[in-house]
Amino acid sequence: MSRIHTIGIPRGLMAYRDGILWKEFFGNLGFECLVSPKSDRDILDTGMRRAVDETCLPFKMYLGHVEWLIGKCDAVFVPRTAGYKKREKLCTRYESLPDLIRNIFRDEHIDILTVSYDWDMDTSEEKVFLELGEQLEKPKKEVKKAYAKAKKQQDAWLKNREKAQNETLQSSRIKVLLSGHPYVLHDTYMGGELAQIINNFGAEVLYSDCVNRESALKKSYDFSHVMPWLINREITGADLLLKKKADGIILLSAYPCGPDALVNDMLTRRIKGIPLLNLTLDAQSGTAGVETRIESFIDIIRYQKAGGYGNQN
């Protein structure tokens, strides 16, 4: 492993949640990090050529990012993240990610840097990073320091986002909460397009992952004790915490997502007293359908606030 100088990080899936921690950790240990560029049509098309039809859009996008990194780095970082707790797991994509990538890119013989953890193992985030550092042949003390520093850097990043969102909450404009997996919300070719459309209609965008993670996670247990997925817990908790502060919630999902299909249905039935829209993105190009749906939704909020259409005298 000592021949590794540059570590590639695909800008997809959990990179949108934990990417800062990874990047800073590797950086603190003296490695170069190469993050693939923001998603665009080309990256998606590349990913789609690699993927089976039935898999989800974010995974197809991820494959495009992995392919972009081939030949540009010494190893691609593809962790196997299954969750740390029984009720805070991740979907099966993550539990099999390195195997999937290794097999899909079998002919390219790409070098994968990976680490694995599971909810039934007695482990912690720090232990996982120590293991990762050991693989990279760095002294334990140095790895510990690199992790602690990276954790601080990530915390600062998270705090900044929370702060920015709290400022948006003060706005007098209509505030729409985009609720979904971080890799759907912040991917330029998925949620990024939506945020643009919402802004164009004169409304502010709030994000479910710009809420304090620990508070959201805790709150989610009010909603369900048995729900097994970490990210859906963070989303649910954020929705509940922001329900009174936002003017409307868009449950944004990328097709097909198993956990979203279950949880968003529950949310639709149980979140009351705020306009709520279910929106599912797929690989279809063109935003006309999405635009109509968002425009209709913002109209509902706007005319309700105005008390009617002014057509009943």
Add this chain to the structure above:
Amino acid sequence: MKKKAYLGIDIGSISTKGVIINEKNEFLAECYLWTEGNPTQATQKVLRELEKQFDADAYRIAASGTTGSARKLVGSMIGAQVIKNEITAHAVGTTTLHPDVRTILEIGGQDSKIICVENGVAVDYAMNTLCAAGTGAFLSSQAHRLGVEVEEFGEIALKAKKAAPIAARCTVFAESDLVHKLQVGCPKEEIIAGLCKAVAGNYLNNVAKGKKIVSPVVFQGGVSKNAGVVRMFEEQLGMPVLVDEKGHLMGAFGIAILAKERQDEGEFSFDVAEMEFKTREITCGKCANHCEIICVYRDGMLIDSWGNRCDNGAVRQ
């Protein structure tokens, strides 16, 4: 001095609708025809028809609006003051004529929607996804297969003693189901009644899933003209379903009212019916997104363009 009138056009994938109303929301002219895949020509035909019915000596068009899937294109074509989605347009139109409405069911040519209304304003809605199962296009294709005009469907369905069970979740399944029923000698009217039942059932289980349907219910869109589907809705919902005589024009009516309320007057001339409009789709090559940009030309001059994700793709006029 001429009195003010307002024009509303609703350009759907299958049909194009146009109305002109006065200050009191009364219809001065109306028209309904097939889009036939050409929204600009359909609009021009609608305008010519409206012009015939319109009393230009007594009225002048003070403002106009467009809605429906080609609203942007036609909006820039006629210089509309209001360009708005069909959910809002339908909600405004329907609540004007039926102020107490609580649920609006709508099945059009290629889409279907439900709008929930409280105190005269929409509070929730849902639209079908990409799949057009159970819409007007689905019924037309089945009518064709059965050798019956789709307009006759309702009447035939009402004559049936019972409805044959047909799966309407997917057009492909429905077709094979239908062929099977024909082959086992099921009477045509029962199959047609079955199709109507399937459309209503499919709608309630998909588009309206999870929505609370509260009376009074108004059903509109092209499919509302099918009495068979209306009856199936009434049976399945256990409540009366109202179909307005002008139900097919509700989107155009609603957008005309929005144009009126906007109080932002603009010039409009029926001359656009005689101008040449062309649209061109270009694929932008300036970045990896390859946006599809739509350019609209009037008599060879670029008047509008959209579809670019960023400024690099902006088409200069």
